[in-house]
Amino acid sequence: MEEKTIKIILIVVILAAVIAAIIIPRSGLRKYLRMNETLFVTTNVLGTICGLAGLVLSIIMPATVIRLHLWELIILPFALIYMYWLMIADAQKKEQVLDEKQEFNMSGGAVVSWCVSIVFMGLVFSQYQNGNLSGGVWFLLFFFQTLTVFSAATLYFYKYK
Amino acid sequence: MKLGNNLKILRIQNGNMTQEALAKAIGVSRQTIISLERGRYMPSTLLALRLARFFNKPLEDVFFIIDEEQPLS
Numbered sequence: 001m002e003e004k005t006i007k008i009i010l011i012v013v014i015l016a017a018v019i020a021a022i023i024i025p026r027s028g029l030r031k032y033l034r035m036n037e038t039l040f041v042t043t044n045v046l047g048t049i050c051g052l053a054g055l056v057l058s059i060i061m062p063a064t065v066i067r068l069h070l071w072e073l074i075i076l077p078f079a080l081i082y083m084y085w086l087m088i089a090d091a092q093k094k095e096q097v098l099d100e101k102q103e104f105n106m107s108g109g110a111v112v113s114w115c116v117s118i119v120f121m122g123l124v125f126s127q128y129q130n131g132n133l134s135g136g137v138w139f140l141l142f143f144f145q146t147l148t149v150f151s152a153a154t155l156y157f158y159k160y161k
Numbered sequence: 162m163k164l165g166n167n168l169k170i171l172r173i174q175n176g177n178m179t180q181e182a183l184a185k186a187i188g189v190s191r192q193t194i195i196s197l198e199r200g201r202y203m204p205s206t207l208l209a210l211r212l213a214r215f216f217n218k219p220l221e222d223v224f225f226i227i228d229e230e231q232p233l234s
Contacts, residue, residue, distance in 0.1 A: 037190045099189040100205050101196060158192055161201055 006069045013076060017083050025091035033084075033091040040102055040158070043081050047151025050078045054144035062137040071140050078147070102158065109154030116149045117142060165227040168198045171216045187211055 025033065054074040057065050065071050089097045098106070124141050127133040172178045180198070184191040189208070196202035204212070204224075213220045 037192060040190070099193055100208060101193040101202055102190060104202075161196065 003068050006073055010069065010072055010076065013080070017080055021083050021087050021090070025087050030091040033088045035085070035088050035092075035097040039081075039084075040098070041155065043078075043085070044151040044155040044158070046081055047078050047147055048155065050074055051144045051146075051148030051151060054140065055148055058137055058140040058144055062134060062140070065140065066136060071144075074144075075147070105157035105161065106154050108157045108161070109150045109152075112153040113146050113150035117146050120145050163200065163227045164203050164224055165200060166197060166224045167222065168194070168212065171218065171223065175216060183215075187215060 024030065054065075054071055057070060057074070085097060096103075121138075121142060124133060124138055128135060128138070168183075172180070172183055180194045181191050184194045187194075187208070188211075193202065197204060209220060209224055213223045216223060
């Protein structure tokens with residue numbers, strides 16, 4: 001796929017999602033917008049998969065991922081599902097769409113991902129210093145690592161804690 | 162100090178209510194009820210009170226302290 005095609009796909013999907021996010025919560029479809037357990041689990045599974053895919057691709061072919069905007073394409077499913085969360089919050093006219101345990105588990109996931117990212121970024125920095133890594137890829141590595149660890153840790157805490 | 166609860170007993174006494182049905186009635190996820198019953202998750206005061214009110218019981222009949230710590234001398 002060429003860079004131009006990927007850009008067009010991204011713009012069209014994001015535009016459609018934004019229009020849907022504005023229209024649907026104000027339409028008759030709003031009654032179908034409900035937060036549930038499946039959606040919460042799916043979001044975190046998707047976050048883990050997208051994060052892992054992005055992380056692997058950013059390590060093995062960083063230049064292609066940046067040049068072809070592949071990283072934006074990888075996070076697109078995750079971004080769309082979070083947009084759906086916003087639609088639910090908008091339709092229900094409340095900021096809190098999660099229950100207290102889900103919020104608690106997300107906080108736990110955030111703490112784990114913060115701790116892991118310090119170590120991971122230290123490794124990235126050492127590889128950069130040794131000339132094994134280009135400078136431009138650090139953000140992608142940070143972003144995808146955080147996404148993977150946050151989603152996986154949240155899912156683990158939700159199921160087993 | 163741990164927090165114990167009688168949620169499973171109360172659920173069964175309440176017409177063999179499922180975890181799903183209790184979760185829906187209280188407005189939380191089923192996983193929250195599972196974790197509460199297994200003693201893995203400590204609820205907020207608000208959630209504990211909502212559960213007690215749902216079962217029409219005093220809070221102490223739903224939640225109780227186990228492994229009481231030794232008082233400081």
